[in-house]
Amino acid sequence: MGIQIAPSILSADFANLERDIVSVDNADWLHFDVMDGHFVPNLTVGLPVLERVVQVAPMPVDVHLMIDDPDHWAPRYAQAGASSVTFHYEAAQDPVAIARELRRLGTRASVALKPGTSADVVIDRLAEFDMVLVMTVEPGFGGQDFMPDMMPKLERLRAAASEVDHDLWLQTDGGISRETIGQAAAAGCDVFVAGSAVYGAEDRRAEIEALRDLARQARDDA
Numbered sequence: 597m598g599i600q601i602a603p604s605i606l607s608a609d610f611a612n613l614e615r616d617i618v619s620v621d622n623a624d625w626l627h628f629d630v631m632d633g634h635f636v637p638n639l640t641v642g643l644p645v646l647e648r649v650v651q652v653a654p655m656p657v658d659v660h661l662m663i664d665d666p667d668h669w670a671p672r673y674a675q676a677g678a679s680s681v682t683f684h685y686e687a688a689q690d691p692v693a694i695a696r697e698l699r700r701l702g703t704r705a706s707v708a709l710k711p712g713t714s715a716d717v718v719i720d721r722l723a724e725f726d727m728v729l730v731m732t733v734e735p736g737f738g739g740q741d742f743m744p745d746m747m748p749k750l751e752r753l754r755a756a757a758s759e760v761d762h763d764l765w766l767q768t769d770g771g772i773s774r775e776t777i778g779q780a781a782a783a784g785c786d787v788f789v790a791g792s793a794v795y796g797a798e799d800r801r802a803e804i805e806a807l808r809d810l811a812r813q814a815r816d817d818a
């Protein structure tokens with residue numbers, strides 16, 4: 597699979613959510629950030645909002661769970677219509693069991709690593725996942741600075757992913773912009789979450805195309 601762009605609705609106008617989802621309809625995914633005020637110090641939206649968002653979104657929805665107890669909650673987001681569900685390794689009791697249940701429900705199973713979590717925790721179990729999210733900020737808020745020191749983690753996962761039989765995607769989330777996307781693409785990222793860069797742009801569709809072009813170029817040059 598090639599380069600994919602996933603605008604984060606965290607930077608959208610929640611009073612005009614449908615309008616802001618349709619305004620990015622050339623994106624590959626819609627990134628839906630769920631925060632519970634416990635796993636991260638911020639609170640966003642949950643299942644009832646997702647149920648409506650999947651009905652109006654022209655693209656598949658990529659749920660990013662920043663919540664405690666994903667063992668209980670992750671399958672519910674799959675049942676509510678998410679095409680991909682990412683849960684945090686740090687919050688999970690049994691990451692492999694969650695991933696197997698997500699796949700059984702027909703949803704892509706993805707695990708996220710906070711900046712302080714080593715790739716070691718998943719590197720021997722990559723066959724169990726469809727995607728690994730390497731956080732490039734501390735989870736909890738949009739508009740933070742990209743952490744370039746996460747690139748060796750991404751490179752290591754890229755190398756390990758080539759040993760797996762299926763097409764394992766790598767995702768980065770946090771601080772992705774025209775200035776930073778090239779580094780993540782060169783390090784092997786496939787799916788780029790961008791909140792403030794896309795929603796803060798005057799022409800959102802053009803921004804998505806610009807990010808996609810820059811990532812493709814950096815990937816080709818790498």
Ligand SMILES: O=C(CO)[C@@H](O)[C@H](O)COP(=O)(O)O
Pocket residue numbers: 604606607627629660733734735736737738739740769770771772789790791792793
């Ligand atoms: O998960 C998160 C933050 O924890 C994100 O998805 C942010 O919403 C990305 O926002 P930008 O860094 O692109 O502004």
Ligand SMILES: [Co+2]
Pocket residue numbers: 604627628629660769789
């Ligand atoms: Co996110």
